Amino acid sequence: MGRGVRTVQRWESELGLPVHRVGRGPRSPVHAFTSELSAWMLWIEHSQNGDHHRGVHLSGVPLKETAARTSAVARVLVQRSSGLVQQLVNSMWEQQRRTEEMTQTLDKVQKRLQALRKRPTRSRKRSPRKTQSPRG
Numbered sequence: 001m002g003r004g005v006r007t008v009q010r011w012e013s014e015l016g017l018p019v020h021r022v023g024r025g026p027r028s029p030v031h032a033f034t035s036e037l038s039a040w041m042l043w044i045e046h047s048q049n050g051d052h053h054r055g056v057h058l059s060g061v062p063l064k065e066t067a068a069r070t071s072a073v074a075r076v077l078v079q080r081s082s083g084l085v086q087q088l089v090n091s092m093w094e095q096q097r098r099t100e101e102m103t104q105t106l107d108k109v110q111k112r113l114q115a116l117r118k119r120p121t122r123s124r125k126r127s128p129r130k131t132q133s134p135r136g
Helices: 005-015 034-047 063-118
Strands: none
Touching: none
16 A cells, blocks of 8 residues: 555554454454455545545555546446346346246146045955954
8 A cells, every 4th residue: 555554554443444353453464355445445535635635545646547447447347247247137037947947847746646635545455354362
């Protein structure tokens, strides 16, 4: 980010810089995701009256470059989200098709069971059981 440790720590505590601590405590190592940092910087840019009024973004990059990057990132995100939406729609159609197939199969099985229950059972003639006489 091109800033000192103390500045970044201040941003974390005062401005909600999205860093994730590996351990516990204020001196534990941290890591951050680029996408979260980019979103945070955009949010700060639009919500604070900091350095951006002089034409400089918090990262030290001129606003024209930041805007161009932001626009490029936005296009990439839109393309990716469009692809994900398409995959989701295809998955939903496939799920609906399989659900209909399963419903039809289940209906057939239920009809067969009903037919089997209605069928008269064949009674077999049973031979009388031999009873043993008590010996005595």
